[in-house]
Amino acid sequence: MDRLAPLQLFIAAAEAGSFSGAARRLDLGPVQASATIARLERELGTRLFERSTRRLRLTEAGEQWLPHARQMLAAWEDGQTALRGAAAQDQPLSGRLRVSLPSDIGRQHLWRWMEDFVAADGSTDLQLELRLSDRVTDLVQEPVDYAVRYGEPPDSSLIALPLAPANRRVLCASPAYIARHGQPATPADLRNHDCLRWVLGDSLHARWRFGSREGETVAVEVSGSRTVDDGGLVREWAVAGLGIAYKSGLDVAADLAAGRLVALLPDWLGEPAPLHWMAVGRHRLTPALRRLAESIRARCGALEASLARR
Known part of the structure; x- marks a missing residue:
């Protein structure tokens, strides 16, 4: 393990572009991280990084060694997985599980599904x-x-387990909004509606794409009076009758089933929105973690089935 820690740190620093980012990822102090890399460089007899106040980049030797380091670490992880064997199949989740979840499905479903599994x-x-x-x-x-x-x-280098590979976005609005403003008959009609837009980072998701059953693709630039960086609030605004939303089907399945929202443009397919469980490295995908992901996949499948029946 003492031999592997510098490997993990070297790879993390190469991917993050900084010792501080790598240290945060591995729960190390910045000084400890820098000292570990320095010892590794002395052991290898070459500099692996060019350091400056602005950035950290690999030297030519570091570039050459990086694929070998990844191969060594991957071999260790594969060996760990093999050694767990059948005896580990029934072991429950343990230790610290740190997971980032999308805001809407995370609040509505994922945290409950995870607690049920635990x-x-x-x-x-x-x-x-x-x-x-x-x-x-x-x-x-x-x-x-x-x-x-x-x-x-x-x-x-991320490993992905599919949770809802066939999931798509659904155009929807509340019965109250439809009563006041009517329904769009075509994607182009959305230009005349109040559309609830969503921001991710610095990007505004205002170009909504649809596909016809015949294979035609249409993109519409929408506008509206409300914009937010939280997908959950977009759904709540839609339920409150404040506009038309273009949401993941998983996010609005319960609202569609209860009649709080109505699916629009049924002859057009929404954008693909597959859902995945992501991890850094195979060693993190323990048997218990895979069981958790499979449990969530089954729950997602039930939501998708409720959408298909509508």
């Missing part, structure tokens, strides 16, 4: 830390072990 799995030695935010968490730089995310997995 209770049924017999997890008594578990510290659960949840972060509910629509901001995309950087699993490399931030002190979070896992993230549940909408969208296609990035091309990176």
